[in-house]
Amino acid sequence: MALRRFALLVAASLVVLVVACGQTSPVPGTPRDFEETATLPRQMAKEEPVVYVYSSRHYGQVEAAFAEFTKETGIEVRFSFGKDAELRERLKAEGEFTPADVLFTVDAGNLWLAAEEGLLQPVESDVLAENIPEQWRDPENRWFTFSLRVRTIAYHPDRVVPSELSTYEALADPKWEGRLCLRPSTKTYTQALVANLIHYYGYEKAREIVAGWARNAAEFIDSDARILKTIAAGGCDVGIVNHYYLARLVREDPHFPVKLFWANQEGEGLDGRGVHANVSGAGVTRHARHVNNAVRLLEWLASEKGMKRFADGNYEFPVNPNLKPHEIVAPWGAFKIDPIPVYLYGQLQAEAIRLMDEAGYK
């Protein structure tokens, strides 16, 4: 089977080379054959009905969306899970022999890094271009995102009234001293938020804001769910979390006593630039063997039905603004999102890490 597939790949490469150059090709069997095959026109590739996914997502029932894809297309989705850095290392080590067709992850920083390291290939697809707003995809089409996670301010309504809240920046005010629960600097969620500040304010001013947060911190907690539980238990009054963690707690207990405030909604200039959103997304791997199936999976996730299923699985917001969010989060109200292109979170990640170190942010 493997031999037969190899022979097919070589034959297909030769056809392309002959058509493209009008002359014979390099020696069959060299790694170059795989390279050529990877860029074959899609209709020429012969594929088994399967797509292999490396995923760092750990959101359980999200993946139920993929069963629906299989039912509709007959293409089976096989997962291998791991941490982001680990999966990138695996892709690098496996090179052209990787079984992975798709890399699935969260956070624009992770998608950007994978693309920078040459692990993803560009995909030209009208479906993806039409359904995914530009802000939420790689300018070179190496990755696309399907749903949004809003990182915003959480508070206890007995100890904070919403009128006291406004922007992320305002949480640096001494008024919040000893009242703030924060996620450590090692988390990409924190790094993206700080990258956002660097983009808008420049390094020095961003560092002042972050130093203010660090001074006000009651505690650094490496779990958004635990930040929310600590606010509920009185350990702090305010925190910064991804919205879906609250959705999960509310699903368990509709009276869970913490609320979300959509940050940076009002005012002129940066105060009203919109709430900070990050992404869940994917790209086709550089050496994918099932490129057709991989693209079909991404296109399905960009479709109204696929995107809704996928987003609902983790209470995330579909990137297609015509789609309604899950019924648990819909009542939390509409909000304006910061229009920044999210690939910048990748570009500014290293600077954000350095800045937090200098600002005394743990």
Ligand SMILES: [Fe+2]
């Ligand atoms: Fe998360």
